[in-house]
Amino acid sequence: MAKETVVVVCPGRGTYNAPELGYLARHHAGSPWLAHFDAVRAAAGKPALTELDWAAKFDPAVHLRGDVAAPLIHACAFHDFLKLDRERFEVVAVTGNSMGWYTALACAGAVSGEHGFAIADAMGVNSQKHESGGQAVIVMAGEDWRVDPATARGVEAACAKVGVLPSIRLGGMLVVAGPEAALDALGRELPPLPRPPLRLAGHGPFHTPLMQASATAARASLPAAWFGAPQVPLIDGRGKVWRRFETDSTELWDYTFGHQILAAYDFTAAMTVALREFAPDRVVLLGPGETLGGAIGQVITALGWLDITTKSVFSLRQEEDPFLVAMGREAQRRIVAI
Structure with a gap:
């Protein structure tokens, strides 16, 4: 029987929350990789x-901190990737959202598993090195997942007026970042929206020039020698595909700790390229959580992929035979995991 092709998506910050507490314990207890990750952290x-994941209670002041959230999310996603049933599924491309790019590097084989964790762990610390500022999520899509072009233009104009920059393009949502005062002023300039903008607690002005200190720290401590060519195509936050026999590893390092940190991350473009260029049988979203699933569904709907043109059609398809398989959702996990 021919294998099904899958594009793998690695999640970023904001995906390990109270419901995900114990994710590693439930799905990956006893893993040698987990023991290695713990040993690395113990040495530092x-x-x-395991201590953080197996805590009796989720503590936002602890679990949402960058130096905790980043390695936890990476470990969950990387282990999920290793659980994919390779007898039935062929990974044709890997991508990620924001911090998920570091996990994508390891899953695609552009860096080793050891170095992938070292990067994610270090960037959890480095992500806290930045000028004052934060992020907010602007939901532009309505209940039908459609974005009114006039609304999108109004949001863009409001952001430009107060000095807020696009941070992550996320389907029918836009994550913006900038100084706190600019984010405070943004709400007064925005056009009518499906819901008010949501400030992201504990997040810095990611994917903007305000993260220069983070980029500088990364370049100083995370060497280009760790990077090689990916073993499967790797789609970055611009929609560029890095291929095995075309990749300059130094350029990949430079992108990872330059543009990827300091400029907007276009997850919408990454998913568009993943679908149009690789036409997978399924998209697999690694855990923890499944919050990125809505954004992926919005991209699919906007493209009319597989004749999915509305949220209701997408939901019906997901009930019958999921095209988007979220490993953070137990029923769907069983479709692809060993």
Whole structure:
């Protein structure tokens, strides 16, 4: 029987929350990789991931901090990737959202598993090195997942007026970033929206020039020698595809700790390229959580992919035979995991 082709998506910050507490314990207890990750953190005087994941209670002040959230999310996603049933599924491309790019590097084989964790762990710390500022999520899509072009133009104009920059393009949503005062002023300039903008607690002005300190720290401590060519195509936050026999590893390092940190991350473009260029039988969203599923569904709907043109059609398809398989959702996990 021919294998089904899949594009793998690695999640970023904001995907390990109270419902995900214990994710590693439930799905990956006893993993040698997890033991290695814990040993690396112990050597650096950091709490073990198993200790954090197996805590009696989710503590936002702890679990949502960058130096905790980043390695936890990476470990969950990387382990999920290793659980894919390779006898039945062929990975034809890998991409990620924001911090998920570091996990995507490891899943695609552009860096080793050891170096992938070292990068994610270090960037969890580095992500806290930035000028003052934060992020907010602007929901532009209505209940039908459609974005009114006039609304999109109004949001763009409001952001430009107060000095807020696009941070992540996320289907029918736009994550913006900038100084706190600019984010405070943004709400007064925005056009009518399906819901008010949501400030992201504990997030810095990611994917903007305000993250220069983070980029500088990354370049100083995470060497280009760790990088090689990906073993499967790797789609970055511009929609560029890095291929095995075409990749300059130094350029990949430069993108990872330059543009990827300091400029807007276009997850919409990445997913558009993933669908149009690789035409997978399914899209697999690694855990933890499944919050990125809505954005992926919005991209699919906007493209009319597989004749999915509305949210209701997407939902019906998901009930019958999921095209988007979220490993953070137990029923769907069983479709692709060993």
